[in-house]
Amino acid sequence: MARAVRFERYGGIEELRVVEVPTPTAGPGQVVVEVVVAGTNPGEAKVREGMFAERWPATFPSGQGSDFAGRIAEVGAGVENFQVGDEVLGWTDERAAQTTHVAAPAGQVTPKPAGLSWEIAGGLWVAGTTAVGATRAVGVKAGETVAVSGAAGGVGSIAVQLLRRAGVRVIGIASAGTHDWLRSFGVIPVAYGDGLIDRIRAAAPDGIDAFVDTYGFGYVELALELGIPVDRIDTIRDWDAAAKYGVQVDGNAAGSSVEALAELAASAAAGELEIPIAAVYPLDKVQEAYRELEQQHTHGKIVLRP
Ligand SMILES: NC(=O)c1ccc[n+]([C@@H]2O[C@H](COP(=O)([O-])OP(=O)(O)OC[C@H]3O[C@@H](n4cnc5c(N)ncnc54)[C@H](OP(=O)(O)O)[C@@H]3O)[C@@H](O)[C@H]2O)c1
Known part of the structure; x- marks a missing residue:
């Protein structure tokens, strides 16, 4: 049994x-x-x-x-x-x-x-391939700035590292307890809560090019308020907002393949992904x-x- x-x-x-x-x-x-x-x-x-x-x-x-x-x-x-x-x-x-x-x-x-x-x-598998799907959906280029909500969670912690590896400046929205961890990857941590949009603008004075939302509850609207085009916003949680505004919803289904899993596993084994x-x-x-x-x-x- x-x-x-x-x-x-x-x-x-x-x-x-x-x-x-x-x-x-x-x-x-x-x-x-x-x-x-x-x-x-x-x-x-x-x-x-x-x-x-x-x-x-x-x-x-x-x-x-x-x-x-x-x-x-x-x-x-x-x-x-x-x-x-x-x-x-x-x-x-x-x-x-x-x-x-x-x-x-x-x-x-x-x-x-x-x-x-x-x-x-x-x-x-779930967190890794979801991070692959969500980060790929916003189509980043080296030198751009991308914000990630839930930046230290299961999906977010992998997403920020994939983005950093792509040569992107990353604003990681997370609570204070994980800010040192985020900084250790060169992520700029920003605390959520009142005044978040001002803190993001201060951390990225030249603007934000794309947004990966792993938390929901208003981050799609925040991304739109930051002036980010809908095709450069991906939410893995807020399908209502996605339907309303036309932002992307790529996640696990979009990112999953056995090859993607093998690649994530190899990166983690090599110490390139924590x-x-x-x-x-x-x-x-x-x-x-x-x-x-x-x-x-x-x-x-x-x-x-x-
Ligand atoms: N569509 C898909 O394919 C797909 C796939 C996987 C997961 N998901 C969904 O995506 C979400 C995240 O999954 P996960 O596995 O990464 O979850 P998780 O490991 O539980 O992480 C959630 C994170 O949210 C953060 N958080 C809490 N309150 C927040 C706030 N107000 N603003 C910003 N961040 C906040 C927490 O960070 P702090 O400790 O800093 O508060 C935590 O790190 C879940 O809803 C899950 O169901 C969707």
Whole structure:
């Protein structure tokens, strides 16, 4: 038997349970991975609460989680490039990563580079590929200035580094506790709250060329007020504002590919991409993990160890 996170109906954190389930088997083209670390992401909390019940409904009992890293435990028919025991990271689209054993298409896993920690590998796919999609959407050129809201969160902390690597000046909107961390990458930190637009203008007197919003709640309007054209604003959260103003919404779906995941993993292993691990919880403490995540002040990633 395997153990996996389950919830039986939409609701609060108390709906999350860890239960025994049949160990999955590898269908054709699939691998089964014995999970060492699984990621957590805010979108999963929204699914559990029923906020996406129309757009992306859950079927009950529902599993949870997309990102994972672990060792191949079984290889399905037709899979040539992996063997039992290989260390990999990857993702599932079945809301099934938070478990001891997950089945996934072999095309959604990639070898874990030596030197990449399990914690980083297990939480990389959603945040990493979303940062790739969102930063690519605003089409930056070296020498430009880009503002990022939620700059030290799971997605934001990767987005600011990708932008810095592209030769961009980055204004990182975040609370004071992460300003030193942001500065260590050459990001100019700006605190959110009253007077934010004046602080941004003071930090970037020549103007802001593009805006990557990972937080929502008014940042699209702020970007428009800063005079940024709609095709150079991307929000991964505020779809209402996007529909109203015509700004971009590229995120995970736009940035995801196994190649992009492999590239992020290689960069992190080489020390060119830093992913802060805010907390590691045992799988049984999944409720505590989401209690912390849902405060919306995570610096980097919160991950689970089955
Ligand atoms: N569309 C997509 O494809 C996609 C993919 C992934 C995620 N998302 C969504 O994107 C959002 C961010 O995801 P995530 O994984 O990066 O979340 P996260 O790791 O929980 O980070 C949230 C960040 O928001 C910051 N924050 C809190 N209050 C803020 C405020 N008033 N102004 C600016 N920043 C503030 C926090 O920083 P401080 O500690 O500094 O407050 C924290 O670092 C979530 O809503 C998620 O559901 C969308």
